[in-house]
Amino acid sequence: MPSLVVVGTQWGDEGKGKIVDQLAERADLVVRFQGGANAGHTIYVGEEKFVFHLLPSGILHEKCIVAIGNGVVLDPEILMDEINTLEDHGFSVSPENLKISPLAHVVMPYHKRLDELQEMRKSEGKVGTTKRGIGPCYEDKMARIGIRVMDLIDEERLSKRLRYALELKNDLITKIYGGEPFTYDELFEEYADYGRRLDDFVYDVSYLINDFLDNNKKVLFEGAQATCLDIDFGTYPFVTSSSTTIGGAITGSGVAPKRLEEILGIVKAYTTRVGEGMFPTELTGEIGQRIRDIAGEYGASTGRPRRCGWLDLLMLKYAVRINGITSIALTRLDVLDSFETINAATGYTLEGAEIEEFSPFILSLGELKPVFRTFKGWQKGITEVTTYEDLPEEARTYIAFIEEYLNVPVSIVSVGPRRDQTIIRPGYTLL
Ligand code: GDP
Ligand code: IMO
Ligand code: MG
Numbered sequence: 001m002p003s004l005v006v007v008g009t010q011w012g013d014e015g016k017g018k019i020v021d022q023l024a025e026r027a028d029l030v031v032r033f034q035g036g037a038n039a040g041h042t043i044y045v046g047e048e049k050f051v052f053h054l055l056p057s058g059i060l061h062e063k064c065i066v067a068i069g070n071g072v073v074l075d076p077e078i079l080m081d082e083i084n085t086l087e088d089h090g091f092s093v094s095p096e097n098l099k100i101s102p103l104a105h106v107v108m109p110y111h112k113r114l115d116e117l118q119e120m121r122k123s124e125g126k127v128g129t130t131k132r133g134i135g136p137c138y139e140d141k142m143a144r145i146g147i148r149v150m151d152l153i154d155e156e157r158l159s160k161r162l163r164y165a166l167e168l169k170n171d172l173i174t175k176i177y178g179g180e181p182f183t184y185d186e187l188f189e190e191y192a193d194y195g196r197r198l199d200d201f202v203y204d205v206s207y208l209i210n211d212f213l214d215n216n217k218k219v220l221f222e223g224a225q226a227t228c229l230d231i232d233f234g235t236y237p238f239v240t241s242s243s244t245t246i247g248g249a250i251t252g253s254g255v256a257p258k259r260l261e262e263i264l265g266i267v268k269a270y271t272t273r274v275g276e277g278m279f280p281t282e283l284t285g286e287i288g289q290r291i292r293d294i295a296g297e298y299g300a301s302t303g304r305p306r307r308c309g310w311l312d313l314l315m316l317k318y319a320v321r322i323n324g325i326t327s328i329a330l331t332r333l334d335v336l337d338s339f340e341t342i343n344a345a346t347g348y349t350l351e352g353a354e355i356e357e358f359s360p361f362i363l364s365l366g367e368l369k370p371v372f373r374t375f376k377g378w379q380k381g382i383t384e385v386t387t388y389e390d391l392p393e394e395a396r397t398y399i400a401f402i403e404e405y406l407n408v409p410v411s412i413v414s415v416g417p418r419r420d421q422t423i424i425r426p427g428y429t430l431l
Contacts, residue, residue, distance in 0.1 A: 003219045004262040004431045005249050008226025009319035011235075011273040013299070013306065014266040015331035015414060017041025020057035020222045022412075022422050023264075026431050028217035029065045030058030031209060033252030034242040035224035036073035036107055036137070038130040040300025044417045048089070051300050053132075054079045056222050059098070060091065067205045070103035071242065071252020073137040074149060076194035099203035102150035108191070110169040110182055111136040117177040127238055128275030130301050138241040140165065152195035153202060162188055206254020213259055218431050221249045221260070227319040228360075235360050238277025246323040262430055264411070265325035267316060267402075269333045272306040274299045280368040281309035281345045295335040310372065311344040313405050314358035320406050327428065329412035330399060334421075339377040342398060346405065347371035375401070383416040388425050 004023065008014050021043040024030050037053035044050075045060060052059070054074060056066035068074060083093045111133030118136070119126045129135060140146040145165045151157045163184060170181040212219050225244040228234045233245055242248060250257055270291055273279050282288065288308040291297065297306035319325065336342050348355040348368035355362055362368070378392035385391055391399075391413065399410050411428035415421045424430070 002213055002216055002431075003221070003260055004264055005221040005223065005246065005260050006264050006266060007223040007245060007249075007319075007323050007325070008229075009265040009267050009316055009323075009325070009328075010226050010271050010312075011228050011279075012226045013040070013272055013274070014226065014268040015329070016223060016266045017043050017052060017057045018331065018414065018417060018422075019264070019266055019329045019412065020220060021060060022419060023220055023431050024058035024061050024064050026218060027058055027061075027064055027220040029067060029209065029212050029219045030056040031067045031069050031205065031219065031221050031253050032056045032072050032224065033069040033221055034071040034244060034248040035240065036134050037075045037078040037132045038134045038240060038301060039224035041222075041224070042300050042417070045419070050086075052082060053301060055082050055086070055093075055098070058220065058222075059086065059093065065097050065099065065208075067099040067203070067208060068101060068104055069205050069253035070101040071248055072101075072104045073107050073134060073141070073242075074100070074104045075107035075132065076152070076191070076198060080194070080197065095200040098201050099205055099208055100149055100198060100201045101205040102148065102153075102202050104149050105137055105141045105146045106149060106152055106191070107133040107137045108147060108165075109187065110166070110173065111140070113173060113179060113182075114169070114177075117173065117179050121177060125237070126276060128277075132301070135241040147191075149198065149202060152191060153199045155192050155195070158192055158195060159188060162191070209253055209255050210259075213255075220431060221253060221255075223249065227322055228315060230322075233322050233360065235277050235363055238275065263324050263326050264430065265316075265319055265323060265328050265408070267311075267328050267330050269330055269336055270311050271309045271315075272297050273309075274302070274304050274306050278363045279307060279309055280348055280363070281312045281343075281370045282307055283309045291335065294338070295332060310342070310370070311402075312358070312370070313344050313346050313402065314348065314356065316402075317406055318358040320408055325408055327409050327411035327430070328402070328406070329414060330402070330410050331414040333395060333413055334381070334383045334415045336377065337381055337383075338379060340379065342375045342377050343372040344375070344398075344401070345370035346373045373401070383421060385415055386420075386423065388413065388423055391423075
């Protein structure tokens, strides 16, 4: 199929980067369409580890072009770092293989400072953001005072836009939050320089995607964050500031919905969350710590320990509905190898009432107690298994239940971080 969208189904870090890298082997173009450097997508090539915050995860494949769509908020400092690191590892990043939409908004230093100051001010109600300036940058986009990539590469426009925005931002930083202001000259010099370095990469990404699809080339859309972090459909206010679900792929890249064919939902075999907010299947005791230790569940962007819990099938059913997921990649199944029993939530109770549907509204009503279905663990290592049939019967039972509950097939099972630890089930070409 010529187009495939990868979306996270939980609270992020499901292994999107690994799966995108895997599928990008067959892709002609990989597009990021939302979020920014709050994302941390990890890829292993042999023993070598890469974590991408802004560059699409197809960049490691020589024949693959990667694009940053208009829906992304781009931090040039982090992008330049990523490009330099890759070049140090012998990969080439040039205007030939990286295209950046002129319409993407730029994360400025004042966005990052405001992200911190706003979180400090909120104290109890804080979101636990990545402090990468994501929320404040999207705020400016909506308020129509943002700076776009097209402004960055035109000194006159940059000067005008920056003067206007900075006056407002400095007022906010100093008068409301008591923080340190920025000077126009230092920001202008630094960002005009980024503009000069990025100029050759600027390209009409929407045109490129549609042209590729017209010519039957394969386009992969790489979501960042996940369904329950979506600004509309997530567990608001503990969410990120972009549309992480399928709608974001459309508005964040300039492609029509009917051109999106396969929607691949990435599902971690249990659940994690970084930052604050509700989490019905969270395991705060020994079992949660055991998952965290086995899996090394620490944030790829911030290093924070991830909160761990059992799989929440109601939440996944919701993600299937919102995104129109056509198949699932089940990742990190090997993390459960040593467990005697494994739980998955198939319902909640709220003050004695039974609940069978997930919704952010229901989650806000009070403390939901999960109703678990318990599965027998397989208690053997699966990291070297290469075919679905060779997975232990107990693991296949767990997968079959997920498929039946969601009425969606599991097309990929991931049993380790490496490329060769990926089982693509027969009959699924995906891209
Ligand atoms: P993303 O943000 O969705 O791309 O996910 P992250 O990269 O933040 O976190 C996923 C982590 O799980 C990374 O460290 C991956 O290397 C790792 N990973 C991905 N798939 C598997 C798997 O099947 N098994 C194991 N053990 N680790 C995996
Ligand atoms: P990937 O793409 C996990 C979380 C933050 C915080 C909330 C808001 O690697 O799955 P923000 O900085 O976006 O304003 O923070 O969203 N968050 C993520 N959690 N994975 C991510 O990305 C995340 N990006 C943001 O921890 O709770
Ligand atoms: Mg991540």
